[in-house]
Amino acid sequence: MRPSRIVHASAVLPQEGPAILDGAVVLGDAGGVVDVGRAGAVLPRHAGLPVEVVHGVLAPGLVNAHTHLELSWMHGLVPGGGGFVGWVDRLVTLRSEESESAVEAGLGVALDALDASCTAGVGEVSNALAAEAALVARGLAGSVFHEVFGLLEGPLLERVTSMLASFRAPGDRLARAPAPHTLYTTHPSGVRALLSFARERGLVTSIHMAEHPAERLAIERAEGPVPGWFEERVRIPRAEQFFPREPLFDYAARLGVLGPDVLLVHMTDARPDELARARDAGSKVVLCPRSNVHIEGRLPDAAAMLALGLEPALGTDSLASAGSLDVLDDARLLASTGIGAADALRMATWNGARALGRLHLGRIAAGARPGLVVAPGAPGADPAASFLSAPERRWIPGTEPS
Numbered sequence: 001m002r003p004s005r006i007v008h009a010s011a012v013l014p015q016e017g018p019a020i021l022d023g024a025v026v027l028g029d030a031g032g033v034v035d036v037g038r039a040g041a042v043l044p045r046h047a048g049l050p051v052e053v054v055h056g057v058l059a060p061g062l063v064n065a066h067t068h069l070e071l072s073w074m075h076g077l078v079p080g081g082g083g084f085v086g087w088v089d090r091l092v093t094l095r096s097e098e099s100e101s102a103v104e105a106g107l108g109v110a111l112d113a114l115d116a117s118c119t120a121g122v123g124e125v126s127n128a129l130a131a132e133a134a135l136v137a138r139g140l141a142g143s144v145f146h147e148v149f150g151l152l153e154g155p156l157l158e159r160v161t162s163m164l165a166s167f168r169a170p171g172d173r174l175a176r177a178p179a180p181h182t183l184y185t186t187h188p189s190g191v192r193a194l195l196s197f198a199r200e201r202g203l204v205t206s207i208h209m210a211e212h213p214a215e216r217l218a219i220e221r222a223e224g225p226v227p228g229w230f231e232e233r234v235r236i237p238r239a240e241q242f243f244p245r246e247p248l249f250d251y252a253a254r255l256g257v258l259g260p261d262v263l264l265v266h267m268t269d270a271r272p273d274e275l276a277r278a279r280d281a282g283s284k285v286v287l288c289p290r291s292n293v294h295i296e297g298r299l300p301d302a303a304a305m306l307a308l309g310l311e312p313a314l315g316t317d318s319l320a321s322a323g324s325l326d327v328l329d330d331a332r333l334l335a336s337t338g339i340g341a342a343d344a345l346r347m348a349t350w351n352g353a354r355a356l357g358r359l360h361l362g363r364i365a366a367g368a369r370p371g372l373v374v375a376p377g378a379p380g381a382d383p384a385a386s387f388l389s390a391p392e393r394r395w396i397p398g399t400e401p402s
């Protein structure tokens with residue numbers, strides 16, 4: 001890539017390495033990064049290029065590794081506080097009244113919000129693929145996880161077969177992968193079929209895992225609120241429910257869910273030994289802390305995950321359980337609980353890029369094309385903390401997704 005200009009900032013947060021005070025980023029024609037380092041070293045190497053001086057902290061575009069954009073029209077309409085089953089019951093009722101025009105309007109607002117928050121990559125979980133074309137049109141990178149659930153083996157496999165027969169990739173920057181919803185809402189034959197289709201094609205996929213205690217109770221003992229909800233609301237008698245009555249992570253391992261190519265989303269209810277097991281399997285974890293607080297009133301143990309060597313990514317989840325699509329709001333929540341600002345910001349950028357397998361995103365490094373974001377203001381003693389707490393941020397023009 002031919003270098004064309006330099007952005008010289010008060011501080012640069014490359015994500016792969018430590019903060020660079022008085023840093024410079026050399027950009028190529030297409031907004032890709034050619035060189036990065038201390039200004040004193042970089043500027044002489046590229047003498048003669050135009051230099052844009054920025055008073056602020058520079059970071060890569062954000063990566064929101066878990067969202068459901070097609071639920072955006074439900075913003076503020078699904079109260080939490082009563083646990084997962086109460087929340088999802090309200091969501092399902094609302095979704096039965098869904099109109100195409102409301103979904104479209106919600107998507108438009110959501111995509112504008114992603115841009116305003118300087119998001120470059122997404123892991124979009126979708127039932128109807130409603131957001132896919134718009135994500136491609138806006139130049140966002142990442143994955144669309146086409147999510148399937150179903151308790152009854154026959155009808156589920158029929159749907160999976162027809163879905164996989166017409167499977168196609170939406171674009172170079174955006175992958176599509178089939179994804180099971182959860183282990184307690186997707187029959188094991190469906191989970192296996194979806195995972196093996198993704199694996200055969202080298203696709204990263206995603207599953208909601210260890211989100212809440214009702215999930216464990218259902219899988220491990222066929223007890224708790226889930227079996228009754230399926231009976232009353234989904235009309236599946238208990239005798240036809242498939243719960244394996246075995247430890248949650250044994251079941252996950254048996255179905256092939258633990259491994260580097262399946263994102264484990266939430267993990268809020270995972271125990272320390274289960275976190276270690278996920279780490280040992282090379283699993284990638286995605287946390288949605290604001291969503292967990294809204295629905296269950298609890299946070300994932302991000303500090304324990306970091307201590308174990310897991311490198312969690314962050315997602316907002318949908319606007320049915322989070323107040324915004326700004327993944328930095330989740331990073332700020334974790335930082336407020338004692339997670340270091342640099343760790344929290346890395347979760348919202350580079351960890352998300354790695355989770356989605358998009359290594360050109362989430363880091364300011366030669367060869368990457370992350371989109372550059374500036375938070376105006378002084379870098380302070382901890383530039384990552386300054387970036388997190390900055391009242392505004394904006395794209396460096398010419399580097400945003402397009």
Ligand SMILES: [Zn+2]
Nearest residue numbers: 068125208317
């Ligand atoms: Zn989700």
